[in-house]
Amino acid sequence: MAILIDRNKKVMVQGITGREGRARTRLMLGFGTNVVGGCTPGKGGEEVEGLPVHDKVSEVVEANDGVDVSVIFVPARLIKHAAMEAIDAGVKLLVLVPDRVPLWDAMSIASHAKESGAEFIGPNTLGVISPGQGVLGMIGGRAASAKGWFNEPIPGHTVGVVSRSGGMTSSCGYYLSRAGLGLSTLCHVGGDSVIGMPIPRIAQLFQEDPETDAIVVFGEIGGSQEERLAEAVASGRITKPVVAYIGGKAAREGTRFSHAGAIIEGNRGTHAGKVEMLREAGVTVVDGFGDLPEATVSVVGVPAS
Amino acid sequence: MPEGHLARTPGEAAELVRKLGGRAIIKIQAWVTGRKALGGVLIVNGPDEARDAAERMLSMTFGNFPVEELLVEGLVDIRDELFVSLSIDDTGRCPVLLLDTEGGSGIEDRAETVARILIDPRSGIDAEAVRHVIVKSSIDAGFHDQLVDAIVRIVDLARTVEARSLEVNPLVTTGDGKVVAADCRVTIDDYAVFRHPELGIEIARELDHPATDLERIAYDVENADHRGTFYFAKLPTDGSEASKGLIGFHGAGGGGSMMSMDAASSEGFTLANFCDTSGNPSAAKVYRAARIILAQPGIIGYFGSGSGVASQEQFHSAYGLAKAFNEVNVSVPVVVRLGGNSEERACEILTDACDKLPGVVEGYGKDDTPAACASRFATLVREAGDIAPDHHRFIPSFVGEEASASFPIDGGRVWVDIANCDDIASELVIEHGGGLFELDEQGHPRLAISEDEAAKKDSEFVACEVECLRAGRPIIFVDLEIPGLDELLLATGEVD
Numbered sequence: 001m002a003i004l005i006d007r008n009k010k011v012m013v014q015g016i017t018g019r020e021g022r023a024r025t026r027l028m029l030g031f032g033t034n035v036v037g038g039c040t041p042g043k044g045g046e047e048v049e050g051l052p053v054h055d056k057v058s059e060v061v062e063a064n065d066g067v068d069v070s071v072i073f074v075p076a077r078l079i080k081h082a083a084m085e086a087i088d089a090g091v092k093l094l095v096l097v098p099d100r101v102p103l104w105d106a107m108s109i110a111s112h113a114k115e116s117g118a119e120f121i122g123p124n125t126l127g128v129i130s131p132g133q134g135v136l137g138m139i140g141g142r143a144a145s146a147k148g149w150f151n152e153p154i155p156g157h158t159v160g161v162v163s164r165s166g167g168m169t170s171s172c173g174y175y176l177s178r179a180g181l182g183l184s185t186l187c188h189v190g191g192d193s194v195i196g197m198p199i200p201r202i203a204q205l206f207q208e209d210p211e212t213d214a215i216v217v218f219g220e221i222g223g224s225q226e227e228r229l230a231e232a233v234a235s236g237r238i239t240k241p242v243v244a245y246i247g248g249k250a251a252r253e254g255t256r257f258s259h260a261g262a263i264i265e266g267n268r269g270t271h272a273g274k275v276e277m278l279r280e281a282g283v284t285v286v287d288g289f290g291d292l293p294e295a296t297v298s299v300v301g302v303p304a305s
Numbered sequence: 306m307p308e309g310h311l312a313r314t315p316g317e318a319a320e321l322v323r324k325l326g327g328r329a330i331i332k333i334q335a336w337v338t339g340r341k342a343l344g345g346v347l348i349v350n351g352p353d354e355a356r357d358a359a360e361r362m363l364s365m366t367f368g369n370f371p372v373e374e375l376l377v378e379g380l381v382d383i384r385d386e387l388f389v390s391l392s393i394d395d396t397g398r399c400p401v402l403l404l405d406t407e408g409g410s411g412i413e414d415r416a417e418t419v420a421r422i423l424i425d426p427r428s429g430i431d432a433e434a435v436r437h438v439i440v441k442s443s444i445d446a447g448f449h450d451q452l453v454d455a456i457v458r459i460v461d462l463a464r465t466v467e468a469r470s471l472e473v474n475p476l477v478t479t480g481d482g483k484v485v486a487a488d489c490r491v492t493i494d495d496y497a498v499f500r501h502p503e504l505g506i507e508i509a510r511e512l513d514h515p516a517t518d519l520e521r522i523a524y525d526v527e528n529a530d531h532r533g534t535f536y537f538a539k540l541p542t543d544g545s546e547a548s549k550g551l552i553g554f555h556g557a558g559g560g561g562s563m564m565s566m567d568a569a570s571s572e573g574f575t576l577a578n579f580c581d582t583s584g585n586p587s588a589a590k591v592y593r594a595a596r597i598i599l600a601q602p603g604i605i606g607y608f609g610s611g612s613g614v615a616s617q618e619q620f621h622s623a624y625g626l627a628k629a630f631n632e633v634n635v636s637v638p639v640v641v642r643l644g645g646n647s648e649e650r651a652c653e654i655l656t657d658a659c660d661k662l663p664g665v666v667e668g669y670g671k672d673d674t675p676a677a678c679a680s681r682f683a684t685l686v687r688e689a690g691d692i693a694p695d696h697h698r699f700i701p702s703f704v705g706e707e708a709s710a711s712f713p714i715d716g717g718r719v720w721v722d723i724a725n726c727d728d729i730a731s732e733l734v735i736e737h738g739g740g741l742f743e744l745d746e747q748g749h750p751r752l753a754i755s756e757d758e759a760a761k762k763d764s765e766f767v768a769c770e771v772e773c774l775r776a777g778r779p780i781i782f783v784d785l786e787i788p789g790l791d792e793l794l795l796a797t798g799e800v801d
Contacts, residue, residue, distance in 0.1 A: 102497035165560020167612020
């Protein structure tokens with residue numbers, strides 16, 4: 001098993017007729033994702049990659065006897081409406097790809113999702129990929145690349161990756177695969193400060209996934225996700241080995257490097273504070289990103305070749 | 306709110322204090338907290354005292370921000386002080402109100418007793434929850450309704466302007482029975498600024514310095530083109546004399562960029578800027594980013610590196626970079642880590658298109674670490690010795706010629722050198738034009754689609770330009786505007 005996406009999940013795309021929506025639908029299909037259709041208001045009746053396009057989410061849901069995941073590629077200013085529509089149509093997992101989603105919109109989506117028992121990844125996420133199963137969003141790019149970069153699970157030597165940086169999600173997957181490890185799922189939680197499923201939530205899913213043997217975390221300065229992960233480990237809710245790298249050691253307080261979430265405010269969310277808490281909880285924290293594969297191998301081992 | 310006005314000079318401050326009846330409070334308008342302890346908040350008795358105080362305050366500087374404005378307010382006869390602060394709780398994914406009925410002084414030490422009220426972002430704050438805190442305080446019951454109403458309205462204001470934080474410290478009750486917001490600071494969510502033209506925010510970005518001209522230019526570029534992320538900020542460069550020199554930095558993705566910046570710093574360089582183009586940016590956007598990075602005075606090299614395993618097709622970036630480096634005839638060494646989809650093609654485009662430039666341009670892939678690339682970059686900079694970077698932009702002579710064909714696209718114009726279009730050159734354009742061109746009766750390339758359709762194909766035209774250049778027949782030129790950049794380079798004497 002993998003988490004969040006596997007080959008059986010029915011996936012739809014909102015904004016499927018746009019530049020990104022169209023291109024990413026092709027790549028998701030190419031990787032084997034079970035994309036069943038999509039919608040764009042006013043474009044019902046068209047086709048994208050041989051898939052039917054509807055006007056509304058509810059029409060896609062109805063036509064397919066339910067949809068498990070909606071990947072949303074509409075512009076940031078329209079995302080609130082699109083997400084609310086998907087939640088109201090009964091979709092339980094959303095992937096909000098766009099960057100620059102207004103904070104109060106993200107919070108409104110979170111509030112409505114909670115009420116309706118739905119969850120979401122992002123906003124500002126590259127997506128989720130389960131090698132050999134499927135991909136949500138734009139992670140990995142071309143299917144041939146993604147297949148070459150990311151190993152499929154290897155029994156007893158399989159890690160799940162959760163990252164606050166989109167690009168580094170792929171990097172983690174690539175370098176861990178080169179080191180001989182298998183991968184269950186790679187998840188980019190999104191770069192914003194208010195996100196649907198933060199690191200501790202994803203780690204919990206990996207904890208419950210029988211296929212995942214260890215959890216690799218690419219954390220960053222700012223916010224409290226790493227601290228909450230440390231608490232989950234310390235309290236015994238996460239018992240699988242965790243290996244982490246925390247980026248942004250040299251960043252100055254108050255400086256923001258693209259990720260809205262990666263800003264240090266006051267003494268909250270500092271690099272030193274996160275590393276200390278994680279180490280105290282028993283997490284292996286590496287100082288250099290380049291040390292991550294080796295440290296992970298030393299925890300789960302690689303199959304004898 | 307108390308009666309108050311802004312003063313920009315000591316004279317204005319004195320006049321305002323006179324109008325307010327001779328006693329007033331003067332506060333600096335600066336992005337710092339704890340202004341009182343810093344001498345930035347003073348009560349004055351009369352215009353003369355006001356002038357002296359204002360003189361002192363207007364000479365203050367916090368970080369890179371000089372104090373330019375003072376708020377002169379009438380005094381308030383304070384009975385009770387409350388601390389009211391709204392912020393965003395990333396764990397609860399909702400706004401949270403911190404409320405304390407003993408005022409803000411020493412609030413950090415009373416963290417345990419401060420009331421925390423979670424707010425539903427859609428419906429606002431529950432007035433009863435606020436009342437529950439107020440009635441337990443020692444504040445005279447006659448103020449309770451007014452206070453609850455004021456606090457509910459403060460939260461509504463935060464929703465209306467989409468604040469990331471809003472602090473009223475203190476909210477006070479007065480001797481004459483009023484409730485007054487005696488001081489307030491608001492931070493607006495930069496992603497929502499587009500919905501609030503009424504706030505008059507010019508650059509929706511937190512910077513630790515007043516925005517530079519180059520940052521304004523970059524910000525306009527970002528706003529004009531939302532295909533992918535583009536972010537540019539100047540970095541503090543104090544101490545750069547002691548380092549190996551100032552370099553331009555071009556990252557891709559926040560996490561990978563931070564790591565790559567660490568790698569360049571470890572090699573002893575000072576980074577002039579932070580820049581991120583990611584999320585599948587267009588070639589045109591990457592081109593503009595590169596031109597802006599290259600426009601910085603005094604940089605002795607150009608280092609590009611991000612996550613290194615990019616999901617986007619990297620050749621778009623390679624085309625944008627190659628065009629920028631050719632236009633300025635780049636003389637400083639360039640190392641760009643282009644790892645990710647189609648990295649081999651991307652590296653080949655970049656190095657091949659730049660192989661005749663005075664500066665060495667090298668591309669690397671995902672198996673080359675940021676540290677290894679930074680080390681190679683350091684070697685190239687050392688070998689290059691003392692070079693004076695040139696900021697001249699070279700525009701081919703056929704641009705603007707009557708004999709040349711041209712048509713407008715979004716943010717610029719495409720030029721075709723018809724006078725030098727033999728069969729071979731024309732075939733090149735067709736081959737690399739991605740269906741945008743066809744041959745006319747004379748065998749010259751012309752647009753195969755309508756100008757409307759062509760308007761958004763800036764990146765495809767850039768690709769065609771660079772491919773013709775690689776083939777040794779530069780007969781296409783895409784003149785992409787970067788409003789304000791040429792003027793800035795002229796004004797600062799970087800070009801003449």
